[in-house]
Amino acid sequence: MSELDLPQIAESQALAYVTSNDADAKLESALCDEIADHDPSAGDVTLSDAEFRTAWHHVIGGTPAGAFNFIIPTVKRPFMITNGSGETATVKTASGAAGQVLDGETRLFYCDGLDVLGLSDTTSEGGGGGGHAGALVKLTANQTIANSTNVVLSWGGETYDTDAYHDNSTNNSRLTVPSGVSKVIVSGQARWDSNTSGTREILVWKNGSSAYEGRPFQHMGAQTYLTMQSFVSPVLAVSPGDYFEMVAWQDSGGSINIESNVATWFSIQAME
Template sequence: MSELDLPQIAENQALAHITSNDADAALEAALCDEMTGHDPTAGNITLLDEEFRGHWHHVIAGSPAGAFDFIVPAIRRPFMVTNTTDATATVKTASGAAGQVLAGETRLFYCNGADVLGLSDSSATGGGGGAHAGALLTRSTDQSISDNSNTAVGWDGEAYDTDGFHDNSVNNSRLTVPAGVSKVILSAQIRWDSNTSGTREILLHKNGSASFDGRPFQHIEAQSGRTVQGFVSPVLSVTPGDYFELIAWQDSGGARNVEAHAATWFSLQVIA
């Protein structure tokens, strides 16, 4: 049986042209047909085998409560997904690797029979059809930063993560470079709690080290009210497996908090 489950002509079959015509029609549907009506309002979407085999383009519409999964069968084939909702769709098999389609995006994918891979017209893994690739991380709780101690800021939320740059549970301070990415820009911003003693610093570590070309760094005196710091890196050359962490430091004389707030975030954007 083929991946697309096309009708097969048997040896010495009578009226073989009928089977051939049926196979041609199924192949045309697999390459050209569009399936609309995918609605995640009630939760995740799971495609049936025949829906996945019989349609090239899948259009998602509806009003989901938040990010949702678009689960496809583990069948080898290319396909395309358009997400017209206001939430991020994670496109995946039941147990394999995934790609994501942000609100308003269209992306091209390939399922290799186990994992869903995002296709691209550049060397970047994310951004099929020129789409954006990267991640934006957030915090849901304040994080305490000890006095006079470099501390990696952890991140337990993702506004988006197109290609698995981050894990909310394992090494959640890290943004890790996947295969196919060679140049990135890192940016970050944090809001400290209200305290005017001492100074505040943020810097970027690459693979646990502060020694690399183009490392961004900011040092300022604590401000009245709340101190907010941010930086943007230059374009940085990377190899798959490289990881980055945002490091916070302060010398107020006691522990200070990096606050969970819209002004506290960490971002990686793929350039090439």
């Protein structure tokens, strides 16, 4: 059986043109047809083998309550997804690597029989003139920063993650560079609890170290109300597997929190 389940002409088959016509029709469907009514309102969407084989373009709508999985069979083929659901779709097989489609995006993918590989095409206006790739992560609870101690922040939630830069469970402090990326920009922001004593710092470690060219760093005295800090790195040269962590430090004399808030976040953007 072929990946697209096309009928095969047997040796010395009578009326072979009938089988050939059937195969041509299936191939045309696989290259040209779309399924325009995928609805994740009730949860994840799982495609059947037949749905995946017979349509090139999959359109997602509905009103999901949050981000969801769009699960495809382990069939080798290219395909395209348009996401109009209002939420982020993670495109994956049952056990392989995944890609993501943000709301309003159209992305091309290839399934290699296990993993979903993202191509560069998109309708959104990403950085560098191509499709946007990167991740934006957030705290899911306040994080306590002990006095005069470097504390690595743990990001339990994702606003988006296009190419598995982040894992909410395993090493969730890290934004890790995937294959095919050679330059990135890293940025972040922290909202501290109200406390007027001492100073505040946020910085970024690369592979567990602060010793690299272009390291972002922000130091300031505590403010009368909430202390806010942010940074943006220059374009940084990277290799696949490099990872970045956001680190906080303070010397108020006691422990204080960085708040779980829309104003506290960490981001990585691929430039090349």
